[in-house]
Amino acid sequence: MLNDKGRPTRPETAEMTASPTFTGNRGLDQEEALIFEIGRADTTGVDLPKPKGARSRLGAHARKSPPKLPGLTEPEAVRHYVRLSRKNYAIDAGLYPLGSCTMKHNPRLNEKMARLPGFADIHPLQPTSTVEGALEVVAEVGRWLAVATGMAAVAMSPKAGAHGELAGMAAIKAALKAHGRDKPVVLVPDSAHGTNPATAALIGMAVKPVPAHADGTVRVDDVKAAMDDRVGAIMLTNPNTCGIFEPEVQEIAAVIHAAGGYFYGDGANFNAIVGKVRPGDLGIDAMHINLHKTFSTPHGGGGPGAGPVVLSERLAPFAPYPFVRMDGGRPVLVEDETGLVAGEQPFGRLTAFHGQMGMFTRAFAYMLSHGADGMRQASEDAVLSANYLRACLSDLMTVAYPLHPSMHEVLFDDRFLEGTGVTTLDFAKAMIDEGYHPMTMYFPLVVHGAMLIEPTESESKASLDLFAATLRDLVMSAKAGDTERFTQAPRFAPRRRLDETRAARAPKLRWEAPSPVA
Amino acid sequence: MRYLPLTDTDRAEMLARIGVADVEALYADVPLHERIVGLADLPLAKGELEVERLMSRMAAKNTVAGDVPFFVGAGAYRHHVPASVDHLIQRSEFLTSYTPYQPEITQGTLQVLFEFQTQVCELTGMEVANASMYDGSTGAAEAVLMAHRITKRRKAVLSGGLHPHYAATVATLSDLAEDTIVALPADPTGTEDILAAIDADTSCVVVQSPSVFGHLIDLAPIAEKAHAVGALLVAVVTEVVALGAVEPPGAQGADIVVAEGQSLGNPLGFGGPYVGLFATRSKYVRQMPGRLCGETVDAEGKRGFVLTLSTREQHIRREKATSNICTNSGLCALAFSIHATLLGEAGLSRLAMLNHEAAIETAEALANLPGVEVLNDTFFNEFTVRLPVPAAPLVEKLAADGILAGVPVSRLLPGAGLDDLLLVAVTETVTADDRAALVADISAAL
Numbered sequence: 002m003l004n005d006k007g008r009p010t011r012p013e014t015a016e017m018t019a020s021p022t023f024t025g026n027r028g029l030d031q032e033e034a035l036i037f038e039i040g041r042a043d044t045t046g047v048d049l050p051k052p053k054g055a056r057s058r059l060g061a062h063a064r065k066s067p068p069k070l071p072g073l074t075e076p077e078a079v080r081h082y083v084r085l086s087r088k089n090y091a092i093d094a095g096l097y098p099l100g101s102c103t104m105k106h107n108p109r110l111n112e113k114m115a116r117l118p119g120f121a122d123i124h125p126l127q128p129t130s131t132v133e134g135a136l137e138v139v140a141e142v143g144r145w146l147a148v149a150t151g152m153a154a155v156a157m158s159p160k161a162g163a164h165g166e167l168a169g170m171a172a173i174k175a176a177l178k179a180h181g182r183d184k185p186v187v188l189v190p191d192s193a194h195g196t197n198p199a200t201a202a203l204i205g206m207a208v209k210p211v212p213a214h215a216d217g218t219v220r221v222d223d224v225k226a227a228m229d230d231r232v233g234a235i236m237l238t239n240p241n242t243c244g245i246f247e248p249e250v251q252e253i254a255a256v257i258h259a260a261g262g263y264f265y266g267d268g269a270n271f272n273a274i275v276g277k278v279r280p281g282d283l284g285i286d287a288m289h290i291n292l293h294k295t296f297s298t299p300h301g302g303g304g305p306g307a308g309p310v311v312l313s314e315r316l317a318p319f320a321p322y323p324f325v326r327m328d329g330g331r332p333v334l335v336e337d338e339t340g341l342v343a344g345e346q347p348f349g350r351l352t353a354f355h356g357q358m359g360m361f362t363r364a365f366a367y368m369l370s371h372g373a374d375g376m377r378q379a380s381e382d383a384v385l386s387a388n389y390l391r392a393c394l395s396d397l398m399t400v401a402y403p404l405h406p407s408m409h410e411v412l413f414d415d416r417f418l419e420g421t422g423v424t425t426l427d428f429a430k431a432m433i434d435e436g437y438h439p440m441t442m443y444f445p446l447v448v449h450g451a452m453l454i455e456p457t458e459s460e461s462k463a464s465l466d467l468f469a470a471t472l473r474d475l476v477m478s479a480k481a482g483d484t485e486r487f488t489q490a491p492r493f494a495p496r497r498r499l500d501e502t503r504a505a506r507a508p509k510l511r512w513e514a515p516s517p518v519a
Numbered sequence: 520m521r522y523l524p525l526t527d528t529d530r531a532e533m534l535a536r537i538g539v540a541d542v543e544a545l546y547a548d549v550p551l552h553e554r555i556v557g558l559a560d561l562p563l564a565k566g567e568l569e570v571e572r573l574m575s576r577m578a579a580k581n582t583v584a585g586d587v588p589f590f591v592g593a594g595a596y597r598h599h600v601p602a603s604v605d606h607l608i609q610r611s612e613f614l615t616s617y618t619p620y621q622p623e624i625t626q627g628t629l630q631v632l633f634e635f636q637t638q639v640c641e642l643t644g645m646e647v648a649n650a651s652m653y654d655g656s657t658g659a660a661e662a663v664l665m666a667h668r669i670t671k672r673r674k675a676v677l678s679g680g681l682h683p684h685y686a687a688t689v690a691t692l693s694d695l696a697e698d699t700i701v702a703l704p705a706d707p708t709g710t711e712d713i714l715a716a717i718d719a720d721t722s723c724v725v726v727q728s729p730s731v732f733g734h735l736i737d738l739a740p741i742a743e744k745a746h747a748v749g750a751l752l753v754a755v756v757t758e759v760v761a762l763g764a765v766e767p768p769g770a771q772g773a774d775i776v777v778a779e780g781q782s783l784g785n786p787l788g789f790g791g792p793y794v795g796l797f798a799t800r801s802k803y804v805r806q807m808p809g810r811l812c813g814e815t816v817d818a819e820g821k822r823g824f825v826l827t828l829s830t831r832e833q834h835i836r837r838e839k840a841t842s843n844i845c846t847n848s849g850l851c852a853l854a855f856s857i858h859a860t861l862l863g864e865a866g867l868s869r870l871a872m873l874n875h876e877a878a879i880e881t882a883e884a885l886a887n888l889p890g891v892e893v894l895n896d897t898f899f900n901e902f903t904v905r906l907p908v909p910a911a912p913l914v915e916k917l918a919a920d921g922i923l924a925g926v927p928v929s930r931l932l933p934g935a936g937l938d939d940l941l942l943v944a945v946t947e948t949v950t951a952d953d954r955a956a957l958v959a960d961i962s963a964a965l
Contacts, residue, residue: 012818036634036860045866047601049947052872058879060897062728062735062765064868068641072863075603082631082857086612089627093611099620106522107615110567116605119578124591125790126926127582128918134580135789148560160653160791163845171695196845198838203664204695208838246548275558277546282553301608301850302628303618303810305653305792321691339933349691353594353656353684353779354790362574369573372564373557375520381542382525388545389533406545433624461524462533494623497818504815504827508804510647511637 008443009426010505012498013488030495033084037512040071046078088495089302090438096460096468100410100441100453101194101242103272103294105383108370111297111363120362125354129334135358136332140325142361145368146290146311149376150268151279154317156324157309158356162269163196165289165308168351170200170234172287172312172319173263175348177233179319180261185233187265188257190219192243192445194267197236206234213447217243217402217412221252228260238267239283240274240408242445243401244387244453254284263287263316271295272457273384273408276377286313292357296364307360322350382458383409386465390456393469397476401448409457415450421479425450427487428475434486434493435471520564584787584923588953590881592901592944593731593926594655594682594757595790596782598870599948604784604857608850618810618846622825623817628849629824632812635856642762642859643776644769645798649809650826651852652795652844655757655779656685659725660692661808661842662753662775662797666723667698668806668841670749674699675723676716679706680730682757683931689725705932707903707940708894709734714744721748723775727755728768731931732942733898735765742772751775758782759796760946761899763864763871775799783862784854794851804828808842870947874900877954878945884958885943890965894940901944903928907965910941917960924957 025032057063073081090097097104115121123132143155156172159165170187177185187201190211198208211227214220219237235257239247247253254264266285272295274280280288292298292307312320323336324347334355335341371379384407391400391411399416415425429439429452441453456465478486491497525533530542539545546554565573584597591597608614612627619625619632632650639648652658663675675693677686677700686702693700703711709730717724724745728736742752754768756778768776778796785793799807805828813827862870878900886893890907906913910927917924928940945954 014818014820033630035630037637040860040863042863043865045863045869046603046861047866047870049866049869049873052869052876054872056876056879058882058895058898059765059875060735061737062897064762064764064766065770067864067868068644068762068767070638070641070859070862070864070867072866073860075601075861078857078861079603079607081860082607082613083610085627085630086607086610087627088625088630089612089616090621090624091612092615097617099617102617104615104617108522110570112609112614114571114574117575117578118583118585119575119581121786121788122584122597123581123789124584124589124595124597124787124923126591126593126595126930127584127923128915130915131582131918131923132789134577137577137580138574145561148558160657161844161846163843164653164657167695167843171691174695194845195840196843199840199843202838202840203692203843205697246546248548251550251553274546274549276555278549278553278555282555283550299614299850300617302613302616302625302631302853303650303849304846305794305848305851306846307792322687336930337933349694350684350687351657351691352654352688352791353682354654357791358789359786359792366570366574369562369565369570370522370567371520373559373561375523375564377557378520378523382523382530384545385525385530385533385537385542388537392537406547408545429621430623433621438624439621458523458525462526462529464524491623495626496623496821496823499622499817499823499825500815501825501827504813504825505830508811508827509814510633510804510811510827511640512633 009424011500011502031084033081035512036071036073036081040073042071044072044074046073046075095436096456096464097438098440098454098456100455101269103455103457105297105457106459107297107299108367110370111366114366115359115362133332136325136334138361138365139355140327140332142365146309149275150288150311151281152311153314154312154320155309156312156320158321158323158352159289159308159310160352160357161304161306162289162291162308163200164351165310166196166200168321169265169287169289169310170204171348172316173234173265174204174206175319176263176316182233186231188224188227188232188235190237192241192447193236193238194242194269197267216404217245218247221249221256224253224256228256232260232262234263234265236265236267238269240270243412244407244410245402245405246408250283258284269294270409273380275380276373277380281313286316292360292364297367298360298363305357307357318344318346319348322347323355379458386456386458386460387411389465390454390469394472397473410453410455412448413452414448417476418479422484423479423487425452427490430490430498431475431487433491588922588956590925590943590945590957591923593931593942594779595787596758596944596946597787597948598760598782598946600784600858601861604854607857608854613853619826622823626823629812631853631856633814633824635852636812638856638859639796639798642767643778643798644767645776646801647804648796648798649807649811651847652797652809653848654791654793654795655777656688658777658795658797659685659755660689662777663689663693663723663725665775665806665808666751666753669803670722670751672720672722674701674720675725676721677702678713678726679703679711680709680732680734680736681725681727681755682731685755705935705937707732707937713741717744717748717750719748721750723751723753725753725755727757729758729761729899729901733895733902735897738768738771738773758899760871760874763867764875765899780855784858785851792848792851794848794855806841809844810847873947877947877949878902881943881945881954884954888962900946901942904941904943906939906941909938913964916964920960922956922960
């Protein structure tokens, strides 16, 4: 069963890879039941004093029956979650080449700093006189981001990349409105992340697509052709999702600026260019920065992220509440109109409180550790590693856009698998059997069977060499007709391929107690 | 540089293999005149010791909640988190894994999300929950958009008991989407007549209970009125521990429940990262924002979990998606789920009652002070006090004495004429000595 992008969603039934055991475990690969199957209503892993039980101010609102939450004692809970953890792949355990996700090493110093009680155990609504050190961190991280991007201001509160995009586009919408322009249209290239058109649509801006050129870039001539009176902004990822630095980015900026519009730069791929070129110098007006990508905060199984958005001089007045302004060397927190100075006109508020402080402290530890020199070196190493893998693989795998050097990630398409009976998905699953997390697959949408590989700067040369050798072996195997190695993969993971079609057709989204036998 | 494994020899060999003279050649598409040689305004690399020193000095400037009598709440609460929670979330396999796009090697994260979704359903009394939002406030804004999609109407009514930051977040997103908001005036006494604001154009009514002023709100008549005109009830909970003691919104007719989950498993952390809980009725699941984890089987027929119903999401639907949300708050959801598992229903009920009793004792002690009035008949672990003096300077003075007394309402609603109101939160972490210190210091300051 295939979806409309040619991606299989239902596996063939597989043969068992090993004879069954009594427990279902296979050595260190242990099965683990749900907490609802092993927990008990009267069990708790937290010792608390007994309430006196005499008084209540709940009125008529007391809960009639307790929530059905099974409890586990501490040893049982620790075992449950440790066993579950071992079913996950992680950067700490191996190369994680997910393109556009920047799975770099997460320094443990970051974790230690984030847990200092002076950062972890302070309340967002304490008197600001009692949290000046925290406000300084917010201001300092903002300053580093502004310097690194060459921008005038930064809004720190967005909670993740897509939220930062929302902040940047909202600032653009507010600026356009201030110039009397309603109902603006946004140009979005076909190669963009899905969040770009979704963000524009969310705030009532119509999306007009711009085709990707045959070499994987966006051309100024195509942008010019798409321009009309209504266009108020363009959203462009640079380096783009094909792993290429847009060669005409400045010309594109000039076109949009000449029309009184704004340039939104998606900063997902900032890791390629820190200390090499500043987005502000390229004409970008707003760009979110995924702290969980470039600045090494942990991905945590899918969040939390953090998405501060840097803003040009023209957009800075529209930054949302709250923000920190340095005043005579001391940080001032502006939470509402009572704190504004002339010219500031925030478009509103995007979240309660001040943003992802726990991510700011981690990112700040990364910034201080690397320094200006280390961040530049990290970008160069990330780009070098991606191009090295490309050089090691380009005779066997098809580089989607060979005319440009890659930035920090290299994009292959599936032409090299033609006639082998092996799909991109099969190829990815075979990588799992070899002990690797697969690359980003079927994204970007502009090439067929995309495989986007981002090794990051965290890999040694030996690690890159082994990875390249592994992919080479897989390609040779596919070409030699050993399709079982692919179609049956993964064979050595905690689970074989999962049936996504079944999950979507009859969604089972929570545990239900088995119905009693009649 | 301790984080960069490549040596200069490696780099030279790699460049040779690529066939370029230097790394600058790989940046050939970057305009030459815009390339920079570094970031001159920023310092150079530092060792661990130096970074620790620098950041510890900054941390030391802040007053740590755990070091002082502490009564600050208003949407973020200080609870004791069992030691095993922070240990478990730092397991490499949870901490440094990504979104479970390859389910065969991320069953750990996926099973946790499935368990989390079930726990959220039980707590809120709802049928289906997603894998989490950024936080409660953004969840509330998304809930309003979802209600608009379901009802095909575009007007939301916000209770005056809704946390002002939540109301501002909802209003901002609604303003951007060009929808209408009717925000009722602040309701410190818990007596507003919200039913009168619901009409045939209303898409949803957003009500928080316990309200930001601490009042427990009877949601059932609001749900009834909303449903009678084809509108939805969005219930907001900012203190999730309350659900161990008070009737859940799902049992009172709520159609969407959003909650801030920080109280379980997650530190105050100056406001983030937190974890938004988002639950609804099964019939609305395809209009829900955010990630969902579902049960299925693998090719050998074994139970397993996958992200599902992703045709609602931005990476598939692009501009037609239900939301632009891409990530969830995975690690914070894990911390929430572990804490909830350690508590179980017995522990959560007990924890909730300990909070409630500590709050009652504090409220009564404060009410005994001359000129001080507690505005609440009902509350859980937070209530509103009317003082004979402005609250903000008093809080500032007590902070200088080493007591964090609560949140002045003027901090959340400047210029609303509520300067004499103070929000006081009391959790299980407050001791009898803390309470005595608060009462004595307020008494002395009046």
